[in-house]
Amino acid sequence: MIEKLADRGITTSSGDAAVLVPAAGAGVRLGGDVPKALRELRGESLLVHAVKRAAAAASVRLIVVAAPPHLVSEVRELLTGVDADLVVVAGGASRQDSVARALAVVPEGIDIVLVHDAARALTPPELVDAVASAVRAGHGAVIPVLPVVDTIKRVDSNGDVAATVDRSELRAVQTPQGFRREVLVKAHAEAGGEHTDDAGMVERLGLPVHCVPGSELALKITRPVDLIIAEALLTAEVAP
């Protein structure tokens, strides 16, 4: 595990990617006694599941985890067995903050940066590589998306339907989201405001964001039912 990048002089080759893993959230919607990234699925934390799968992607050179600030040492310990170059930093008060803190330690020489929720624990390495490849192919910002399967309505503050939205134009957005490093750095420096994903910050700057097909296995474990679904996917050996 790499503790201090500046002291280590990591060697990189063109096309290598770093994956930033924001994992500092509380997991209020999931509940439980520990932050969500440390909740277990089949005896392993969601964070270890996510990091192992990201590390298995051929394009990944470095993983930076943003941990809950009071648990940085515990998270380092938890990740000791993962075969990857890894850095753990203290996360921030929001996801965006946690990503910014992780981005700040990515060494020069890594031109592609992916941002990937620890909560998307079962994301296949192939999706990580597909996003990195699309960035390598020339897109400044790339997001994996799925079609929306429910009918979507806009509802007003009284609970009344204001409109039915044309879902053919809608997509559910996942992670990893991939960026040319300079695009992500600029977005974090200049977009302002709070955003629920990194691509939103790039959009705010008026820059293009390209979509690639997502994966149902990259579901975000958010509510208790999602943990049950993830367990079932592992049992059925559908997830890697």
Ligand SMILES: Nc1ccn([C@@H]2O[C@H](COP(=O)(O)OP(=O)(O)OP(=O)(O)O)[C@@H](O)[C@H]2O)c(=O)n1
């Ligand atoms: N201050 C924060 C908040 C969120 N995250 C991370 O961002 C990812 C996506 O967030 P989400 O799934 O919404 O997690 P939580 O914020 O923990 O969930 P909740 O809103 O239910 O508390 C998670 O891996 C989470 O750990 C983070 O690194 N730092």
Ligand SMILES: C[C@](O)(CO)[C@H](O)COP(=O)(O)O
């Ligand atoms: C980044 C993300 O996973 C893309 O769908 C999502 O926006 C995170 O949202 P949350 O507000 O942290 O749940």
